Amino acid sequence: MTSRRLSAYIDAVAAGRRPRWRNGEPGPHDVAVMRTAIELRAARPGDSSPDKDFVRELHRELADEFDPSQPAKVEVLRSHRGRAVLLAAAAAVALVGGTVVVTEAASHSGTTNVALQAPHVHMLRIGTFENRHGQVLGQIVVYQGHPSWVYMNVKAVNSYSSVRCELHLTNGSVVAAGIVHLQDGEGKLSHTVNLGPHRLRGATLYGPSGAVLGSASLA
Amino acid sequence: MFAAPKVSRTRAQGSSTASGEHSLRVLNNDTYADWESVYSDNIDLLYRSIYAKVGNRADAEDLTSEVFRTALRPLRLDVSKREVRSYLLTTAQTVLASHWRRTLGVSLTSIDAESDRLALIELGQTDLPSDAPQRALRILAALPERYRRILELRFLEACTIKEAAYAMNVSVSNAKVLQHRALRMAANVGEEVEP
Numbered sequence: 001m002t003s004r005r006l007s008a009y010i011d012a013v014a015a016g017r018r019p020r021w022r023n024g025e026p027g028p029h030d031v032a033v034m035r036t037a038i039e040l041r042a043a044r045p046g047d048s049s050p051d052k053d054f055v056r057e058l059h060r061e062l063a064d065e066f067d068p069s070q071p072a073k074v075e076v077l078r079s080h081r082g083r084a085v086l087l088a089a090a091a092a093v094a095l096v097g098g099t100v101v102v103t104e105a106a107s108h109s110g111t112t113n114v115a116l117q118a119p120h121v122h123m124l125r126i127g128t129f130e131n132r133h134g135q136v137l138g139q140i141v142v143y144q145g146h147p148s149w150v151y152m153n154v155k156a157v158n159s160y161s162s163v164r165c166e167l168h169l170t171n172g173s174v175v176a177a178g179i180v181h182l183q184d185g186e187g188k189l190s191h192t193v194n195l196g197p198h199r200l201r202g203a204t205l206y207g208p209s210g211a212v213l214g215s216a217s218l219a
Numbered sequence: 220m221f222a223a224p225k226v227s228r229t230r231a232q233g234s235s236t237a238s239g240e241h242s243l244r245v246l247n248n249d250t251y252a253d254w255e256s257v258y259s260d261n262i263d264l265l266y267r268s269i270y271a272k273v274g275n276r277a278d279a280e281d282l283t284s285e286v287f288r289t290a291l292r293p294l295r296l297d298v299s300k301r302e303v304r305s306y307l308l309t310t311a312q313t314v315l316a317s318h319w320r321r322t323l324g325v326s327l328t329s330i331d332a333e334s335d336r337l338a339l340i341e342l343g344q345t346d347l348p349s350d351a352p353q354r355a356l357r358i359l360a361a362l363p364e365r366y367r368r369i370l371e372l373r374f375l376e377a378c379t380i381k382e383a384a385y386a387m388n389v390s391v392s393n394a395k396v397l398q399h400r401a402l403r404m405a406a407n408v409g410e411e412v413e414p
Contacts, residue, residue: 007395010402011380014373018277025324032406033399035327036358038274039409040374043355047276050266054280058287059258066254066291162259166252176253208260210249 006030013037016047052161056181125197127216129154129205137205137214140165142197153188154180154205163213164206165189169199177203249300254291260300261307262287268308272315272328282318286311354412361408366401373398 005021012019014037026034042048129137129152138154154163165177175195180187197218205213251257265286270279290310294303312330319326359367365387372383384394 007399010398013274015379016275018275021323029403029406031325031327032410033402036402036406036409037374038272038328039358040355040370040405041274042271043352044375044377045352048267048270050263050270050280050283051276055262058262058280058284059255061284062254062258062287062291065288164256164259174252176255179255179259208263210260 003030006033009034010037013041016041052181052183055161059179059181125200125218127202127218129203129214129216131214135214140203140216140218142193142200142218144197148193148196149190150177150193151188151190152177152180152203153186154182155186160207162187162208164208165203166206167193167203168201169195170201171199180205250298251296251300251303253296254294257291257294257296257303257307258287261304264304265307265311268330269311269315272330273318278318282311282314285314289314354409357412358405358408361412362401362404365397366404369394369397370401370405 005023006026009019009021010033013034019034125142127140129140131137136155138152140150140152142148142150150167152165154165160182162179162181164179167175167177169175175193177193178189178191180189200218202215202217204215207213251260262283266279266283269282269286270276273279273282286307290307294306296303298306308330315328315330316326319328359370362370368387369383372378372386373380378386380394380398381391383398384391387394387397389397
């Protein structure tokens with residue numbers, strides 16, 4: 001006869017809920033049944049991949065925890081497509097110089113006004129990501145300011161959920177620019193950098209396995 | 220500072236599991252540039268490994284987060300990718316064991332023999348490593364038809380007990396009894412099926 005506790009545990013496992021077991025340890029027979037239920041549930045097709053929002057959110061939290069040199073604001077920008085578009089607009093306006101004031105409608109925190117001092121035209125560096133077949137994978141814009149910013153968009157890179165970008169300096173050094181999270185094959189990244197655009201030579205995109213997907217030379 | 224454990228075994232490129240279902244490639248000895256590379260290269264593998272052992276997203280996400288928070292701080296980046304992955308899986312093993320101790324008092328599942336094998340698998344392939352589905356299907360295949368069907372409906376096809384009862388043309392209480400007996404038999408079969 002099955003106990004209610006075991007029955008409730010199995011129901012939770014079958015439904016994909018977090019199962020609870022209260023009041024004492026299960027016996028060996030119950031353990032075997034619970035283990036089997038978990039094994040069968042974990043085999044449900046299509047359920048074993050991590051949720052993209054979870055991956056993004058954990059990345060943001062870890063960045064806050066392990067990379068305090070990056071302002072939290074940067075991480076927020078990195079994780080929301082709408083806000084990345086905001087920086088895209090800022091980068092675009094930077095082409096003509098002047099001060100940009102943009103209004104961002106954040107879903108959870110109301111409306112925020114962000115003032116960005118746009119730099120002069122000669123401080124911009126622009127490049128196009130291309131793979132070895134010459135196919136365009138995206139663009140990168142770097143402009144000088146306090147701080148300097150790098151903005152990039154990436155498009156149609158196979159079926160990856162994210163790609164990694166590294167910046168190449170004129171002295172041969174390599175600096176990690178960050179991870180571009182892709183949705184439907186597209187993604188954007190906005191990031192502050194602690195170096196001037198004049199010190200950058202180009203950038204490279206890498207897939208999850210470390211394979212080079214494409215590169216850009218900055219003009 | 221953590222010194223990543225040595226992988227005790229290596230396999231040549233293109234070798235496969237005992238079942239021959241996965242083609243493994245030995246990770247090269249490149250190092251990770253930063254923690255973000257470690258994260259992006261291993262988040263999928265770790266989540267899937269943990270999910271296969273807990274069977275629900277909420278626990279899998281909590282434990283995956285705990286693994287990275289525990290592992291990243293003392294992690295050295297001057298060791299090979301293979302050693303980093305082995306270290307992450309060892310951390311996952313510990314985190315999972317602690318989870319069962321805390322929530323159940325006994326160890327229900329563990330990341331154990333898989334660790335070395337998983338540490339050698341290079342990501343970038345869409346068919347990621349988990350023998351859980353294959354093993355589950357082998358267990359189901361060994362059951363009588365009605366036992367197999369009730370478990371398929373409940374665990375693989377996302378049916379409630381009412382829906383499963385309706386699909387099998389039995390009462391809800393009969394479906395519950397059937398499910399329980401089927402799980403008992405599946406547990407016995409599972410002990411004889413290779414991991």
